[in-house]
Amino acid sequence: xxxxxxxxxWLVLGASSSVARAFARLAAEGGADLLLAGRxxxxxxxxxxxxxxxxxxxxxVLYFDADPYTDHAGFAEAxxxxxxxxxxxxxxxxxxxxxMPSQEDIDRDFTLAQQAITVNYTGAVSILARLAPVLESRRxxxxxxxxxxxxxxxxxxxxxxxxxxAGLNTYLQGLRGRLHGAGVSVTTVKxxxxxxxxxxxxPGMFKVAPPGLCARACLAHAAKRREIAYFPGFWxxxxxxxxxIPERWFKRLSIR
Amino acid sequence: xxxxxxxxxxxxRTAVAEMLAARPxxxxxxxxxxxxxxxxxxxxxxxxxxxxxxxxxxxxRVLLTERLDRILAFDEKTGELxxxxxxxxxxxxxxxxxxxxxxxVTPGTGFATxxxxxxxxxxxKNHDWAGSFGDHVLWLDLLLPSGQxxxxxxxxxxxLFLATIGGLGLTGVIxxxxxxxxxxxxxxxxxxxxxxxxxxxxxxxxxQHRSTSTFSVAWIDAQAPARxxxxxxxxxxxxxxxxxxFETAPRRRTMPKHVPSAFLNSVxxxxxxxxxxxRIAPEGRxxxxxxxRFLYPLDSVLEWNRLYGRRGFFQFQCVLPDKDGPAGLKQxxxxxxxxxxxxxxxxxxxxxxxxxxxLSFAQRGYTLxxxxxxxxxxxxxxxxxxRVVLDHGGRVYLAKDAALSRHGFAAMYPKLDRxxxxxxxxxxxxxxxxxxxxxxxxxAGT
Ligand SMILES: Cc1cc2nc3c(=O)[nH]c(=O)nc-3n(C[C@H](O)[C@H](O)[C@H](O)COP(=O)(O)OP(=O)(O)OC[C@H]3O[C@@H](n4cnc5c(N)ncnc54)[C@H](O)[C@@H]3O)c2cc1C
Numbered sequence: 001x002x003x004x005x006x007x008x009x010w011l012v013l014g015a016s017s018s019v020a021r022a023f024a025r026l027a028a029e030g031g032a033d034l035l036l037a038g039r040x041x042x043x044x045x046x047x048x049x050x051x052x053x054x055x056x057x058x059x060x061v062l063y064f065d066a067d068p069y070t071d072h073a074g075f076a077e078a079x080x081x082x083x084x085x086x087x088x089x090x091x092x093x094x095x096x097x098x099x100m101p102s103q104e105d106i107d108r109d110f111t112l113a114q115q116a117i118t119v120n121y122t123g124a125v126s127i128l129a130r131l132a133p134v135l136e137s138r139r140x141x142x143x144x145x146x147x148x149x150x151x152x153x154x155x156x157x158x159x160x161x162x163x164x165x166a167g168l169n170t171y172l173q174g175l176r177g178r179l180h181g182a183g184v185s186v187t188t189v190k191x192x193x194x195x196x197x198x199x200x201x202x203p204g205m206f207k208v209a210p211p212g213l214c215a216r217a218c219l220a221h222a223a224k225r226r227e228i229a230y231f232p233g234f235w236x237x238x239x240x241x242x243x244x245i246p247e248r249w250f251k252r253l254s255i256r
Numbered sequence: 257x258x259x260x261x262x263x264x265x266x267x268x269r270t271a272v273a274e275m276l277a278a279r280p281x282x283x284x285x286x287x288x289x290x291x292x293x294x295x296x297x298x299x300x301x302x303x304x305x306x307x308x309x310x311x312x313x314x315x316x317r318v319l320l321t322e323r324l325d326r327i328l329a330f331d332e333k334t335g336e337l338x339x340x341x342x343x344x345x346x347x348x349x350x351x352x353x354x355x356x357x358x359x360x361v362t363p364g365t366g367f368a369t370x371x372x373x374x375x376x377x378x379x380x381k382n383h384d385w386a387g388s389f390g391d392h393v394l395w396l397d398l399l400l401p402s403g404q405x406x407x408x409x410x411x412x413x414x415x416l417f418l419a420t421i422g423g424l425g426l427t428g429v430i431x432x433x434x435x436x437x438x439x440x441x442x443x444x445x446x447x448x449x450x451x452x453x454x455x456x457x458x459x460x461x462x463x464q465h466r467s468t469s470t471f472s473v474a475w476i477d478a479q480a481p482a483r484x485x486x487x488x489x490x491x492x493x494x495x496x497x498x499x500x501x502f503e504t505a506p507r508r509r510t511m512p513k514h515v516p517s518a519f520l521n522s523v524x525x526x527x528x529x530x531x532x533x534x535r536i537a538p539e540g541r542x543x544x545x546x547x548x549r550f551l552y553p554l555d556s557v558l559e560w561n562r563l564y565g566r567r568g569f570f571q572f573q574c575v576l577p578d579k580d581g582p583a584g585l586k587q588x589x590x591x592x593x594x595x596x597x598x599x600x601x602x603x604x605x606x607x608x609x610x611x612x613x614x615l616s617f618a619q620r621g622y623t624l625x626x627x628x629x630x631x632x633x634x635x636x637x638x639x640x641x642x643r644v645v646l647d648h649g650g651r652v653y654l655a656k657d658a659a660l661s662r663h664g665f666a667a668m669y670p671k672l673d674r675x676x677x678x679x680x681x682x683x684x685x686x687x688x689x690x691x692x693x694x695x696x697x698x699x700a701g702t
Contacts, residue, residue: 016282018281040284042283043283046282049326049327054351197258197285200258201258201259201260
């Protein structure tokens with residue numbers, strides 16, 4: 001029986017997050033092999049063991065820190081070598097790391113603003129830039145990046161986080177054009193509120209969506225090589241409305 | 257660590273509590289959460305399938321284990337399995353039955369977690385030969401209130417191990433469980449059901465199957481007239497041949513949110529009980545059921561506990577020793593009959609031996625489970641039943657309980673002193689607690 005993801009290796013960046021975990025499980029159930037990468041190695045080893053036992057797929061664990069001053073070039077090379085060992089294997093990338101310090105804390109402490117920008121933007125650009133040549137040379141792969149609706153419009157509640165995601169969204173538009181020639185698709189998934197450790201118990205969260213469903217949507221969008229998607233889908237309309245409100249009024253609204 | 261204000265109840269929905277909840281996804285977060293606990297205390301909560309207040313901590317904190325759901329290791333040759341505490345019985349059955357392995361002891365719902373099963377030292381329909389859940393545990397990783405993670409087993413820190421089996425989550429947060437699965441080529445069971453006319457016939461039937469059948473359980477019509485007291489159905493089951501065709505679990509449905517409290521009354525329950533026993537022909541019947549269908553008959557109706565309406569219901573489960581059991585059971589059933597209170601499905605099973613934990617429920621004898629919608633006066637009935645249990649040397653099961661008295665508890669659990677000594681050592685400040693622990697003064701004197 002061939003499964004939809006047989007012949008693919010999904011590299012999951014930020015593998016400790018609940019969406020990444022669910023994504024990895026689903027991809028492996030669909031026949032993919034996995035490279036799970038992140039900082040909490042002990043935790044990711046647990047996820048790896050779990051997925052191996054459930055699916056029998058090959059799962060490797062790599063240390064990865066989004067901080068661009070760590071060795072991203074070496075990391076990309078290690079991924080290349082892993083995938084190159086299997087003839088004709090596709091390399092796919094799911095980028096799921098992110099950091100969301102509260103805006104209040106950020107306002108008090110600039111180092112937190114810096115951290116949000118480093119992890120959400122610079123770190124993502126750094127690793128994607130290093131992986132791009134690998135993806136180009138292997139051709140045909142898929143990149144899915146989990147970003148946020150917060151990048152669509154700046155709001156007082158989380159504008160540093162939002163601006164980093166906005167930058168990333170723009171970067172991905174360019175990367176999409178660049179990789180298109182090599183048959184590699186880039187999918188931007190703009191998530192609304194997800195029921196994750198990052199948002200658990202935060203005030204003002206409504207209609208939080210389970211991470212498992214988000215993971216399923218990400219994988220489905222990758223299969224179809226979608227360009228930009230919202231999750232849950234209704235956020236497309238919410239954001240269309242929010243974006244249409246003139247700045248002059250928006251600044252007075254409580255949703256800002 | 258993020259904390260969220262939540263309102264949660266026991267499965268019987270008689271006890272409800274407002275708490276601050278953390279929902280860790282990895283061990284580091286569990287440690288961080290525990291470190292933030294002050295005097296308000298913390299309770300650990302798995303599937304929330306305890307009926308009373310064991311997984312509640314009103315005004316305090318609660319740690320939800322639902323996202324700690326990974327399988328960490330499995331040895332195909334020995335059946336040795338290591339899991340995180342939030343893995344459920346249903347999930348293990350789904351994953352391992354096709355590979356020829358089954359959890360040797362399982363409660364009647366697949367939504368219970370392995371962590372919760374250790375903390376209650378649960379039993380199944382095969383206790384006579386399989387023992388309690390704790391008997392199959394090889395070791396546990398336990399996060400102590402001090403923040404330290406220790407491994408406990410019969411060989412390492414045995415006293416702490418025995419306190420943790422059936423320990424109600426009070427000795428630490430169980431972060432990993434190692435146990436042995438049992439090999440089974442069968443994918444289901446052959447069930448034989450027979451109608452029995454009264455209590456003597458029922459006990460004789462159960463007694464006979466104790467040593468010969470794999471599973472046995474009986475349903476009692478708790479509203480039968482005095483002359484047929486204890487009539488009902490005895491159900492026994494054994495692994496089915498591999499080529500059998502099984503009836504599988506029906507499609508899952510969800511109980512409507514609001515069922516009027518008056519829905520279950522003595523008339524509707526009487527009708528139900530009559531239908532329940534008549535569906536079996538007098539000469540009995542035989543069926544082949546998938547394990548899921550047989551082990552977790554109620555799981556196909558999600559949130560079935562809403563059936564009892566907003567006020568909820570009490571479950572009363574006790575065990576009575578072999579010798580005084582028959583007399584005690586008779587008295588319990590008579591007390592219920594006299595109260596004219598409806599007990600919907602009443603269940604009788606045999607248990608084989610003492611559980612190994614300090615507060616394990618099991619002892620050799622008969623275990624009876626009854627349920628009662630909450631009405632005024634139900635507490636009086638429960639107190640009467642407690643008295644009967646005490647008089648016959650029995651025990652009330654804390655996984656089901658919401659009404660036991662302090663002195664009743666102390667009299668029923670003779671190893672309480674040893675348990676308290678362990679608590680005194682590992683949690684002198686009482687960081688781990690629960691509404692149940694307070695109600696029964698489990699920590700008193702530590
Ligand atoms: C329909 C139904 C049928 C049942 N049938 C049976 C049966 O046949 N036999 C039987 O024995 N029981 C039975 N039960 C009771 C049930 O098995 C127990 O209450 C069990 O403990 C529920 O597990 P849980 O994960 O829901 O635990 P919870 O109810 O969430 O918690 C139970 C206890 O475990 C503790 N706990 C949970 N996780 C941890 C952890 N990781 N570390 C430390 N402590 C922890 C909690 O603090 C609490 O004290 C049944 C319940 C239902 C609803």
